[in-house]
Amino acid sequence: MPDDDSRNDDLRQWLHRGDPASGDTNLTLEETRLMRQRILATVRETRRPRFVALAALAGAAALAAVLLLRPAPVTMDSSTTVRPSVAERSERTARQVQFTTESGTRIVWTLDPEFEL
Amino acid sequence: MIRKVPLIFIVLLIASSAAVFADSSESYMFQTVLLVGSTDGESDLSGVPANVVKALDDVTKFLPYKSCRLIDASLLRSNGEAQGLLKGPDGKDFELMFEFRGDQSGTLQVRGFRIDTLIAQPQDRTITENGKTKVEHEPPRWVRRQVIATSFSVKVGETIVVGTSKLNGTGEALIVLFTAMR
Numbered sequence: 487m488p489d490d491d492s493r494n495d496d497l498r499q500w501l502h503r504g505d506p507a508s509g510d511t512n513l514t515l516e517e518t519r520l521m522r523q524r525i526l527a528t529v530r531e532t533r534r535p536r537f538v539a540l541a542a543l544a545g546a547a548a549l550a551a552v553l554l555l556r557p558a559p560v561t562m563d564s565s566t567t568v569r570p571s572v573a574e575r576s577e578r579t580a581r582q583v584q585f586t587t588e589s590g591t592r593i594v595w596t597l598d599p600e601f602e603l
Numbered sequence: 604m605i606r607k608v609p610l611i612f613i614v615l616l617i618a619s620s621a622a623v624f625a626d627s628s629e630s631y632m633f634q635t636v637l638l639v640g641s642t643d644g645e646s647d648l649s650g651v652p653a654n655v656v657k658a659l660d661d662v663t664k665f666l667p668y669k670s671c672r673l674i675d676a677s678l679l680r681s682n683g684e685a686q687g688l689l690k691g692p693d694g695k696d697f698e699l700m701f702e703f704r705g706d707q708s709g710t711l712q713v714r715g716f717r718i719d720t721l722i723a724q725p726q727d728r729t730i731t732e733n734g735k736t737k738v739e740h741e742p743p744r745w746v747r748r749q750v751i752a753t754s755f756s757v758k759v760g761e762t763i764v765v766g767t768s769k770l771n772g773t774g775e776a777l778i779v780l781f782t783a784m785r
Contacts (some may be wrong), residue, residue, distance in 0.1 A: 574674075582753060591661035594755050596767040601750075603639065603692050603775055 614702045629762065631711065632784040635699060637675045637689050639690040639775040640668030641765070647672045655780045658762040666766075668776055689718075692777075696721045697750065703783075709759045711783050716765065718751040718779065750777060 513521070580598040587593065636655050640662070648656055651673050659671055675690040677699065684702045691697035701716040726741035750767060757763045761783065768776035 503705050533745045581766075584755070585665075587661040589661050591658050591762065591764060592755075593662065593665065593764040593766065594753050595666075595765075596753065598750060598767055599770050601767055601769050601777075603777060 614684070626632075629705060631703070631705065633679045633681065633685060634780075634784065635677045635679070635687075635689065636673065636780040637691070637697065638671045638673055638778045638780070639692055640666070640768075640778045641670050641672075642667055642680050642773060642775075644670040645729040649731070650676075652676075654762050654782060657778075659778075660763055660779050661765050662760040662766075664777065666776070668768075671778065691720055698747075710756050711759070712754075712756050713781075714754045716751070716753050716755065717749065718747050718777075719747050722746045722748060729743065757781065759783050759785055 579600060580596050582594065582596050584592065584594050622637040634652070634655075636651065637768070638651075638659070646659075646663075646669075648659070648671065651659070651753045661720045663669055663671070674692055676696075677687050677689055679685045679687050679699075681703070683704070684700075686698070687699040687701055689697040698721060699717070699721075701713050703711045703713045705711045722745070723743035724746050726744050728741060730739055734738055751765060753765060755763060755765070763781050765781055766776050
C-alpha cells in the first residue's frame with residue numbers, strides 16, 4: 487500500500503509531464519519581450535472600446551438624471567416676491583372678454599367692478 | 604466598425620441634448636407699454652412706438668376710451684419667466700410678471716400675465732404715556748393689489764391689447780400693449 491506522500495509525488499510527476507509549458511520554448515529573450523509587448527498591446531486594444539462604451543453610458547445616465555431632476559420652473563405667486571404682500575382683490579367678481587378688431591388687433595379685456603387706478 | 608459605435612452614440616447624445624437645451628433656452632424680447640385710457644380729453648402719445656400707436660387706433664375705435672396717455676414702458680428679455688417694475692399712475696409701483704412657452708410656429712403661450720400694484724400702508728403707532736403723545740415709526744406694510752391677471756397667446760411681432768376697467772366703461776381704464784419680439 488503506497489502512503490500519502492508517495493501518492494502526491496506520483497501526482498506531481500504526472501502533472502509535470504503533461505504540462506505543455508514545461509519544456510524548452512526555444513525562444514530568445516528578445517523574442518519573449520516582443521511576444522509580451524504584442525500580448526499587452528492586444529489587451530489594451532480590446533479594453534478601449536469597452537471603456538468608451540462605459541463612459542458613454544455613464545454620460546447618458548448623467549444627462550438623463552439632469553433632465554429628470556431639473557427643478558421645475560418656479561410659479562409666480564405672492565410668495566416669490568421680495569416684499570411681503572397680501573392679495574386683496576377677489577377674482578370672482580371680475581369678468582374677462584376677448585375680441586378682435588377689424589384690422590386684427592386682439593384685445594383681452596377685464597371688466598372689474600372693483601377696479602380703481 | 605465596433606469601435607465607431609460608441610463614438611456615434613456620443614455624437615448623437617451630444618446633438619440631442621444640445622437640441623433640448625437650445626429649445627428650452629430660446630429667448631424673446633417683450634415690449635410692454637402702459638397707458639391710461641380716458642373717455643374724455645386729448646391723447647398724448649409722444650414717445651409711443653409706431654406699432655403701439657396703430658394698435659391704440661384700433662382700440663380707440665372699438666372701445667369707449669377716446670384719449671390715452673403714456674404712463675410707462677419696459678423692455679424685457681426672457682426665455683421663460685419675466686418680472687419687471689413699471690411706474691403706474693400717480694407714481695405707484697406696478698409689478699409685471701408672466702411666464703411663457705414658445706412653439707415651432709412662433710406662437711407664445713403667455714400664462715400668468717399679471718400686473719399688481721404695491722401699496723405701502725403706514726404702520727406708525729401713536730402712544731400716549733403720562734399725558735404725553737408720541738409717534739412710534741414702524742416700517743410700512745406692503746399690500747399687493749391685483750390689477751390685471753390673464754393668460755393669452757401672442758405671435759412673435761404681434762401687439763396684443765390687455766386692459767381693465769369698470770363694468771360700465773366709464774371713467775378711466777388701464778391699457779397694456781404687449782408686443783413679443785425676437
